[in-house]
Amino acid sequence: MISKKIQKALIEQLNKEFYSAYLYLSMSAHCHKIDLNGAANWFMIQYQEEVDHGTKIYNYLIDQDVDVELEEIAKPPKEFGTLIETFKASLAHEQRMTAYLNDLSDLALKEKDHATYNLLQWFVTEQVEEEATVSEIISKLKIVGNDGYGLLMIDNELSTRVPTNIPLTTTGA
Ligand code: FEO
Secondary structure, three states: OOOHHHHHHHHHHHHHHHHHHHHHHHHHHHHHHOOOHHHHHHHHHHHHHHHHHHHHHHHHHHHOOOOOOOOOOOOOOOOOOOHHHHHHHHHHHHHHHHHHHHHHHHHHHHOOOHHHHHHHHHHHHHHHHHHHHHHHHHHHHHHHOOOHHHHHHHHHHHOOOOOOOOOOOOOOO
16 A cells, blocks of 8 residues: 555646646647648647556556545646747656656655655656657757748658557556
8 A cells, every 4th residue: 555645646647647648639739720730640649648647657546555536637728839839848848747757756765665666667767758759859840940841741750650559557567
């Protein structure tokens, strides 16, 4: 059984993961609106990954016999500007998520809760990959600048993203 403090912190993180999903769904809608359907696909898959992240925490709480009480999910923004501005907003969001996960890992260690710490390390590793991927897309968008053809090439590349199988079990297996 995990402590009440850890339970509360994990339920807050679960909420942040579902907010992330909502945020990316809104970014996907925004990309459809500006006729960049490849980017809309990319954000839709990101939305699905965030749902899986939230579900992974949920499954862990259930495994730990926690009586889960879900909170409201905040409304995400609707306007994100150009594609590079949208990806910059995504990177800033992921950097905040990394900070939350680091704080949560610190708390798990302080509480000597190694099972939760182990779960969180999966998330910490995932954050490194997410930040790197988004940074790479931003770099490419900087290279093409205002070149419409280059932007369409990147949009085409983003259209090829397919869902990855995120392990939803708590062991990461
Ligand atoms: Fe689940 Fe992108 O943080």
